[in-house]
Amino acid sequence: MVAPVAVTGAAWSTALGHGLGDVWRRLLAGEHGFVEVDSPHRLRNALAAAIPPPGDGPATRLRRLAVETLRRALAEARLEAGGPGTRFVLGTSLGAWLDEAREREAPLHAWADEVARTVGAREMPVCLSTACSSGSDAILVGAELIRSGAAEVCVCGGVDVLTQSKRLAHSALSTMSPTRPRAFDARHDGMLLGEGAGFLVLESMAHARERSAPLLAVFRGAGSANDAASMTAPDPAAMGARLAMERSLSDAGVAPGDIGLVNAHGSATPANDRAEAEAFRAVFGEGPRPLVFATKGAFGHTLGATGAMEAIALILGLREGVVPPIAGLEQPDADFPCPLPMGRPVRHEERIGLSLTLGFGGFDTALVFEVPR
Numbered sequence: 001m002v003a004p005v006a007v008t009g010a011a012w013s014t015a016l017g018h019g020l021g022d023v024w025r026r027l028l029a030g031e032h033g034f035v036e037v038d039s040p041h042r043l044r045n046a047l048a049a050a051i052p053p054p055g056d057g058p059a060t061r062l063r064r065l066a067v068e069t070l071r072r073a074l075a076e077a078r079l080e081a082g083g084p085g086t087r088f089v090l091g092t093s094l095g096a097w098l099d100e101a102r103e104r105e106a107p108l109h110a111w112a113d114e115v116a117r118t119v120g121a122r123e124m125p126v127c128l129s130t131a132c133s134s135g136s137d138a139i140l141v142g143a144e145l146i147r148s149g150a151a152e153v154c155v156c157g158g159v160d161v162l163t164q165s166k167r168l169a170h171s172a173l174s175t176m177s178p179t180r181p182r183a184f185d186a187r188h189d190g191m192l193l194g195e196g197a198g199f200l201v202l203e204s205m206a207h208a209r210e211r212s213a214p215l216l217a218v219f220r221g222a223g224s225a226n227d228a229a230s231m232t233a234p235d236p237a238a239m240g241a242r243l244a245m246e247r248s249l250s251d252a253g254v255a256p257g258d259i260g261l262v263n264a265h266g267s268a269t270p271a272n273d274r275a276e277a278e279a280f281r282a283v284f285g286e287g288p289r290p291l292v293f294a295t296k297g298a299f300g301h302t303l304g305a306t307g308a309m310e311a312i313a314l315i316l317g318l319r320e321g322v323v324p325p326i327a328g329l330e331q332p333d334a335d336f337p338c339p340l341p342m343g344r345p346v347r348h349e350e351r352i353g354l355s356l357t358l359g360f361g362g363f364d365t366a367l368v369f370e371v372p373r
Contacts, residue, residue: 006208009077009201015049049194049300058096085152088125091134093304133359136307157199157308183266194300198308223247241279248366260350266294297327
Protein backbone atom coordinates (compact mmCIF):
# COMPACT_ATOMS: atom_id res chain seq x y z
CA MET A 1 0.00 0.00 0.00
CA VAL A 2 1.33 3.43 -0.93
CA ALA A 3 1.01 6.60 1.13
CA PRO A 4 -2.52 8.02 1.38
CA VAL A 5 -3.30 11.42 -0.10
CA ALA A 6 -5.27 14.14 1.71
CA VAL A 7 -8.42 15.65 0.22
CA THR A 8 -8.46 19.20 1.56
CA GLY A 9 -10.96 20.97 -0.69
CA ALA A 10 -13.88 20.25 -2.97
CA ALA A 11 -16.37 22.18 -5.04
CA TRP A 12 -19.01 21.44 -7.60
CA SER A 13 -21.41 23.24 -9.90
CA THR A 14 -24.63 21.35 -10.51
CA ALA A 15 -28.16 21.78 -11.80
CA LEU A 16 -29.23 21.75 -8.13
CA GLY A 17 -26.92 24.59 -7.15
CA HIS A 18 -23.31 25.11 -6.17
CA GLY A 19 -22.85 24.95 -2.38
CA LEU A 20 -21.74 21.54 -1.09
CA GLY A 21 -24.19 21.57 1.80
CA ASP A 22 -27.09 23.11 -0.10
CA VAL A 23 -26.84 20.65 -2.98
CA TRP A 24 -26.44 17.72 -0.59
CA ARG A 25 -29.64 18.68 1.23
CA ARG A 26 -31.51 18.83 -2.07
CA LEU A 27 -30.17 15.40 -3.02
CA LEU A 28 -31.32 13.98 0.31
CA ALA A 29 -34.75 15.46 -0.34
CA GLY A 30 -34.92 13.52 -3.62
CA GLU A 31 -34.90 16.60 -5.87
CA HIS A 32 -33.66 16.68 -9.47
CA GLY A 33 -32.47 19.40 -11.83
CA PHE A 34 -34.24 18.45 -15.06
CA VAL A 35 -35.99 21.16 -17.06
CA GLU A 36 -37.01 21.48 -20.69
CA VAL A 37 -34.14 22.79 -22.81
CA ASP A 38 -34.82 24.02 -26.36
CA SER A 39 -33.17 22.21 -29.27
CA PRO A 40 -33.39 22.72 -33.04
CA HIS A 41 -33.37 18.94 -33.38
CA ARG A 42 -36.07 16.39 -32.77
CA LEU A 43 -34.92 14.52 -29.66
CA ARG A 44 -36.21 11.56 -27.69
CA ASN A 45 -36.60 13.90 -24.71
CA ALA A 46 -36.45 17.68 -24.27
CA LEU A 47 -35.42 17.42 -20.62
CA ALA A 48 -31.86 18.07 -19.45
CA ALA A 49 -30.22 19.06 -16.16
CA ALA A 50 -29.11 22.57 -17.09
CA ILE A 51 -27.34 25.12 -14.92
CA PRO A 52 -29.13 28.48 -15.23
CA PRO A 53 -28.75 30.82 -16.95
CA PRO A 54 -27.78 29.22 -20.30
CA GLY A 55 -25.98 32.35 -21.52
CA ASP A 56 -22.93 32.03 -23.76
CA GLY A 57 -21.89 29.38 -26.27
CA PRO A 58 -20.68 26.03 -24.94
CA ALA A 59 -16.92 26.74 -25.11
CA THR A 60 -17.19 30.02 -23.21
CA ARG A 61 -19.62 28.46 -20.78
CA LEU A 62 -17.30 25.53 -20.12
CA ARG A 63 -14.38 27.85 -19.32
CA ARG A 64 -16.48 30.00 -17.00
CA LEU A 65 -17.89 27.00 -15.16
CA ALA A 66 -14.41 25.55 -14.69
CA VAL A 67 -12.94 28.81 -13.39
CA GLU A 68 -15.77 29.46 -10.94
CA THR A 69 -15.67 25.93 -9.54
CA LEU A 70 -11.88 25.80 -9.29
CA ARG A 71 -11.82 29.04 -7.34
CA ARG A 72 -14.32 27.69 -4.83
CA ALA A 73 -12.36 24.45 -4.40
CA LEU A 74 -9.16 26.39 -3.73
CA ALA A 75 -10.93 28.71 -1.29
CA GLU A 76 -12.29 25.77 0.67
CA ALA A 77 -8.79 24.31 0.90
CA ARG A 78 -7.41 27.73 1.93
CA LEU A 79 -4.90 27.69 -0.93
CA GLU A 80 -3.69 30.02 -3.67
CA ALA A 81 -3.62 28.67 -7.24
CA GLY A 82 -0.07 29.89 -7.80
CA GLY A 83 1.48 28.21 -4.79
CA PRO A 84 4.75 26.31 -5.35
CA GLY A 85 4.32 22.64 -6.20
CA THR A 86 0.66 23.08 -7.23
CA ARG A 87 -0.52 21.38 -10.42
CA PHE A 88 -3.86 21.29 -12.20
CA VAL A 89 -5.33 18.23 -13.90
CA LEU A 90 -8.43 19.11 -15.91
CA GLY A 91 -10.74 16.73 -17.78
CA THR A 92 -13.64 17.08 -20.19
CA SER A 93 -15.36 15.09 -22.96
CA LEU A 94 -14.67 17.96 -25.39
CA GLY A 95 -18.34 18.38 -26.30
CA ALA A 96 -17.97 22.05 -27.19
CA TRP A 97 -15.52 21.18 -29.96
CA LEU A 98 -18.25 19.50 -31.98
CA ASP A 99 -20.46 22.59 -31.88
CA GLU A 100 -18.02 25.47 -32.34
CA ALA A 101 -15.77 25.56 -35.41
CA ARG A 102 -13.35 28.05 -33.85
CA GLU A 103 -12.53 25.57 -31.09
CA ARG A 104 -11.48 22.94 -33.64
CA GLU A 105 -8.82 25.33 -34.93
CA ALA A 106 -7.04 25.45 -31.56
CA PRO A 107 -5.13 22.66 -29.75
CA LEU A 108 -7.38 20.43 -27.64
CA HIS A 109 -5.61 21.57 -24.48
CA ALA A 110 -6.05 25.31 -25.16
CA TRP A 111 -9.15 25.57 -22.96
CA ALA A 112 -7.31 24.05 -19.99
CA ASP A 113 -4.34 26.39 -20.45
CA GLU A 114 -6.68 29.38 -20.44
CA VAL A 115 -8.58 28.19 -17.38
CA ALA A 116 -5.39 27.55 -15.42
CA ARG A 117 -3.98 30.99 -16.29
CA THR A 118 -7.24 32.65 -15.30
CA VAL A 119 -7.20 31.16 -11.80
CA GLY A 120 -3.53 32.09 -11.35
CA ALA A 121 -1.69 28.80 -11.87
CA ARG A 122 2.08 28.96 -12.39
CA GLU A 123 2.42 25.59 -14.10
CA MET A 124 0.84 24.43 -17.33
CA PRO A 125 -2.05 22.07 -16.55
CA VAL A 126 -2.42 18.43 -17.47
CA CYS A 127 -5.42 18.11 -19.81
CA LEU A 128 -7.12 14.79 -20.47
CA SER A 129 -10.21 13.43 -22.14
CA THR A 130 -11.35 9.85 -21.54
CA ALA A 131 -15.05 10.35 -22.31
CA CYS A 132 -17.29 9.93 -19.26
CA SER A 133 -14.34 8.87 -17.08
CA SER A 134 -12.45 12.14 -17.60
CA GLY A 135 -13.24 13.54 -14.15
CA SER A 136 -12.32 10.30 -12.37
CA ASP A 137 -9.14 9.89 -14.40
CA ALA A 138 -8.12 13.46 -13.57
CA ILE A 139 -8.31 12.56 -9.87
CA LEU A 140 -6.34 9.35 -10.49
CA VAL A 141 -3.61 11.29 -12.35
CA GLY A 142 -3.52 14.03 -9.70
CA ALA A 143 -3.06 11.48 -6.93
CA GLU A 144 -0.25 9.79 -8.84
CA LEU A 145 1.55 13.11 -9.34
CA ILE A 146 1.50 13.61 -5.58
CA ARG A 147 2.51 10.04 -4.76
CA SER A 148 5.45 10.23 -7.17
CA GLY A 149 6.68 13.49 -5.66
CA ALA A 150 6.06 15.45 -8.87
CA ALA A 151 3.61 17.73 -7.02
CA GLU A 152 2.65 18.62 -3.46
CA VAL A 153 -0.82 19.85 -4.39
CA CYS A 154 -3.08 18.84 -7.29
CA VAL A 155 -6.40 20.44 -8.15
CA CYS A 156 -8.15 17.88 -10.30
CA GLY A 157 -11.52 17.03 -11.75
CA GLY A 158 -13.77 17.58 -14.73
CA VAL A 159 -16.17 19.96 -16.41
CA ASP A 160 -18.75 19.58 -19.19
CA VAL A 161 -21.69 21.51 -20.57
CA LEU A 162 -24.81 20.71 -22.56
CA THR A 163 -24.34 20.93 -26.32
CA GLN A 164 -26.67 20.34 -29.24
CA SER A 165 -24.41 17.68 -30.76
CA LYS A 166 -24.18 15.65 -27.54
CA ARG A 167 -27.94 15.71 -27.08
CA LEU A 168 -28.54 14.72 -30.70
CA ALA A 169 -25.96 11.92 -30.52
CA HIS A 170 -27.41 10.34 -27.39
CA SER A 171 -30.90 10.65 -28.82
CA ALA A 172 -29.77 8.87 -32.00
CA LEU A 173 -27.96 6.18 -30.00
CA SER A 174 -31.13 5.58 -27.95
CA THR A 175 -29.12 5.96 -24.77
CA MET A 176 -31.34 8.97 -23.97
CA SER A 177 -34.40 8.09 -21.92
CA PRO A 178 -37.79 9.00 -23.40
CA THR A 179 -39.06 9.37 -19.80
CA ARG A 180 -36.76 9.91 -16.75
CA PRO A 181 -33.60 8.17 -15.55
CA ARG A 182 -34.32 5.20 -13.25
CA ALA A 183 -30.99 3.65 -12.33
CA PHE A 184 -31.24 -0.04 -11.29
CA ASP A 185 -35.02 0.03 -11.70
CA ALA A 186 -36.85 -2.70 -13.58
CA ARG A 187 -38.22 0.02 -15.91
CA HIS A 188 -34.88 1.70 -16.72
CA ASP A 189 -34.81 3.03 -20.27
CA GLY A 190 -31.84 5.39 -20.51
CA MET A 191 -30.19 8.52 -19.18
CA LEU A 192 -30.67 12.25 -19.59
CA LEU A 193 -27.80 14.66 -20.04
CA GLY A 194 -26.71 17.31 -17.58
CA GLU A 195 -23.91 19.77 -17.15
CA GLY A 196 -21.61 20.58 -14.29
CA ALA A 197 -18.13 20.69 -12.84
CA GLY A 198 -16.41 19.05 -9.91
CA PHE A 199 -12.89 19.52 -8.53
CA LEU A 200 -10.98 18.08 -5.59
CA VAL A 201 -7.88 19.54 -3.98
CA LEU A 202 -5.42 16.74 -3.22
CA GLU A 203 -2.27 17.18 -1.15
CA SER A 204 0.50 15.02 0.21
CA MET A 205 -0.37 14.23 3.80
CA ALA A 206 2.83 15.91 4.97
CA HIS A 207 2.00 19.13 3.12
CA ALA A 208 -1.56 19.17 4.46
CA ARG A 209 -0.39 18.62 8.05
CA GLU A 210 2.34 21.24 7.78
CA ARG A 211 -0.20 23.96 7.00
CA SER A 212 -2.96 22.53 9.26
CA ALA A 213 -5.24 22.11 6.26
CA PRO A 214 -8.86 20.99 6.60
CA LEU A 215 -9.13 17.23 5.98
CA LEU A 216 -12.29 16.28 4.10
CA ALA A 217 -11.23 12.73 3.31
CA VAL A 218 -8.29 10.52 2.45
CA PHE A 219 -7.73 9.24 -1.08
CA ARG A 220 -6.75 5.60 -0.57
CA GLY A 221 -6.37 4.26 -4.09
CA ALA A 222 -7.52 3.99 -7.68
CA GLY A 223 -7.74 1.50 -10.50
CA SER A 224 -8.58 1.70 -14.19
CA ALA A 225 -9.13 -0.64 -17.10
CA ASN A 226 -10.46 -0.67 -20.64
CA ASP A 227 -12.69 -3.51 -21.75
CA ALA A 228 -12.28 -2.57 -25.46
CA ALA A 229 -15.70 -4.11 -26.12
CA SER A 230 -17.36 -1.29 -28.06
CA MET A 231 -17.20 2.41 -28.84
CA THR A 232 -20.33 2.93 -26.74
CA ALA A 233 -21.62 -0.23 -25.03
CA PRO A 234 -20.00 -1.83 -21.97
CA ASP A 235 -18.71 -5.39 -21.93
CA PRO A 236 -21.71 -7.51 -20.81
CA ALA A 237 -19.34 -9.55 -18.61
CA ALA A 238 -18.18 -6.28 -17.02
CA MET A 239 -14.52 -7.26 -17.15
CA GLY A 240 -13.35 -3.64 -17.35
CA ALA A 241 -15.43 -2.53 -14.37
CA ARG A 242 -14.34 -5.58 -12.38
CA LEU A 243 -10.67 -4.97 -13.10
CA ALA A 244 -10.95 -1.27 -12.25
CA MET A 245 -12.54 -2.02 -8.88
CA GLU A 246 -10.17 -4.89 -8.06
CA ARG A 247 -7.15 -2.73 -8.92
CA SER A 248 -8.47 0.15 -6.82
CA LEU A 249 -8.92 -2.15 -3.83
CA SER A 250 -5.40 -3.53 -4.26
CA ASP A 251 -3.97 -0.03 -4.60
CA ALA A 252 -5.84 1.10 -1.47
CA GLY A 253 -4.77 -1.97 0.51
CA VAL A 254 -8.34 -2.88 1.43
CA ALA A 255 -10.51 -5.96 0.96
CA PRO A 256 -13.90 -5.99 -0.79
CA GLY A 257 -15.58 -6.39 2.59
CA ASP A 258 -14.05 -3.11 3.77
CA ILE A 259 -16.08 -1.14 1.22
CA GLY A 260 -19.34 -0.10 2.85
CA LEU A 261 -20.57 2.46 0.34
CA VAL A 262 -20.46 2.71 -3.45
CA ASN A 263 -21.40 5.61 -5.69
CA ALA A 264 -22.27 3.74 -8.86
CA HIS A 265 -22.12 5.04 -12.41
CA GLY A 266 -25.87 4.49 -12.45
CA SER A 267 -26.57 5.83 -15.93
CA ALA A 268 -29.92 3.97 -16.09
CA THR A 269 -29.28 2.49 -19.52
CA PRO A 270 -30.17 -1.21 -19.40
CA ALA A 271 -26.73 -2.26 -20.72
CA ASN A 272 -24.78 -0.20 -18.16
CA ASP A 273 -27.02 -1.16 -15.25
CA ARG A 274 -26.64 -4.86 -16.08
CA ALA A 275 -22.87 -4.53 -16.42
CA GLU A 276 -22.57 -2.77 -13.05
CA ALA A 277 -24.73 -5.40 -11.37
CA GLU A 278 -22.49 -8.12 -12.78
CA ALA A 279 -19.35 -6.28 -11.68
CA PHE A 280 -20.62 -5.78 -8.12
CA ARG A 281 -21.66 -9.42 -7.90
CA ALA A 282 -18.23 -10.57 -9.03
CA VAL A 283 -16.16 -8.21 -6.87
CA PHE A 284 -18.12 -8.41 -3.62
CA GLY A 285 -19.01 -12.10 -3.95
CA GLU A 286 -20.86 -13.74 -1.10
CA GLY A 287 -19.40 -11.45 1.57
CA PRO A 288 -20.85 -8.21 2.93
CA ARG A 289 -22.23 -6.14 0.09
CA PRO A 290 -22.05 -2.34 0.14
CA LEU A 291 -24.90 0.12 0.04
CA VAL A 292 -25.02 1.42 -3.56
CA PHE A 293 -26.34 4.85 -4.48
CA ALA A 294 -26.26 6.99 -7.64
CA THR A 295 -26.81 10.65 -8.50
CA LYS A 296 -27.39 10.89 -12.28
CA GLY A 297 -31.13 10.83 -11.65
CA ALA A 298 -30.65 14.25 -10.02
CA PHE A 299 -27.64 15.78 -11.81
CA GLY A 300 -28.14 14.19 -15.22
CA HIS A 301 -25.23 12.51 -16.93
CA THR A 302 -22.59 15.25 -16.91
CA LEU A 303 -20.17 13.28 -19.12
CA GLY A 304 -16.58 14.42 -18.47
CA ALA A 305 -17.56 15.96 -15.12
CA THR A 306 -19.54 13.04 -13.75
CA GLY A 307 -16.69 11.07 -12.14
CA ALA A 308 -15.47 14.08 -10.16
CA MET A 309 -18.96 15.11 -9.09
CA GLU A 310 -19.70 11.57 -7.95
CA ALA A 311 -16.42 11.39 -6.02
CA ILE A 312 -17.56 14.48 -4.13
CA ALA A 313 -20.98 12.91 -3.50
CA LEU A 314 -19.26 9.78 -2.15
CA ILE A 315 -17.10 11.85 0.22
CA LEU A 316 -20.16 13.74 1.48
CA GLY A 317 -22.05 10.48 1.93
CA LEU A 318 -19.20 9.05 4.00
CA ARG A 319 -18.76 12.22 6.05
CA GLU A 320 -22.45 12.75 6.77
CA GLY A 321 -23.31 9.11 7.45
CA VAL A 322 -26.28 9.24 5.08
CA VAL A 323 -26.91 8.80 1.35
CA PRO A 324 -29.70 10.18 -0.82
CA PRO A 325 -32.35 8.03 -2.43
CA ILE A 326 -31.76 7.16 -6.07
CA ALA A 327 -34.02 9.55 -7.97
CA GLY A 328 -36.54 7.65 -10.07
CA LEU A 329 -35.99 4.28 -8.38
CA GLU A 330 -39.34 2.70 -7.50
CA GLN A 331 -39.12 -0.95 -8.63
CA PRO A 332 -35.57 -2.22 -7.98
CA ASP A 333 -34.28 -4.75 -10.48
CA ALA A 334 -34.67 -8.12 -8.78
CA ASP A 335 -31.27 -9.18 -10.12
CA PHE A 336 -29.32 -6.30 -8.55
CA PRO A 337 -26.99 -7.76 -5.91
CA CYS A 338 -26.60 -4.86 -3.44
CA PRO A 339 -28.90 -2.80 -1.21
CA LEU A 340 -30.21 0.42 -2.76
CA PRO A 341 -31.62 3.57 -1.09
CA MET A 342 -35.16 4.04 -2.38
CA GLY A 343 -37.69 6.73 -1.55
CA ARG A 344 -35.80 8.23 1.39
CA PRO A 345 -32.24 8.83 2.64
CA VAL A 346 -30.50 5.88 4.26
CA ARG A 347 -28.21 6.27 7.27
CA HIS A 348 -25.06 4.20 7.72
CA GLU A 349 -21.83 4.05 9.73
CA GLU A 350 -19.40 3.28 6.91
CA ARG A 351 -16.05 5.05 6.57
CA ILE A 352 -14.58 3.59 3.34
CA GLY A 353 -16.26 3.90 -0.04
CA LEU A 354 -15.71 3.45 -3.75
CA SER A 355 -16.83 5.52 -6.75
CA LEU A 356 -17.12 3.74 -10.10
CA THR A 357 -17.27 5.43 -13.51
CA LEU A 358 -17.91 3.69 -16.84
CA GLY A 359 -17.02 5.71 -19.93
CA PHE A 360 -17.68 5.36 -23.63
CA GLY A 361 -14.84 3.56 -25.36
CA GLY A 362 -14.52 1.18 -22.40
CA PHE A 363 -12.82 3.63 -20.02
CA ASP A 364 -13.57 2.31 -16.52
CA THR A 365 -12.17 3.93 -13.36
CA ALA A 366 -12.68 3.27 -9.65
CA LEU A 367 -11.61 5.55 -6.79
CA VAL A 368 -11.43 4.62 -3.08
CA PHE A 369 -11.84 7.20 -0.30
CA GLU A 370 -11.91 7.04 3.48
CA VAL A 371 -13.11 9.60 6.00
CA PRO A 372 -11.40 9.85 9.40
CA ARG A 373 -13.32 8.63 12.42
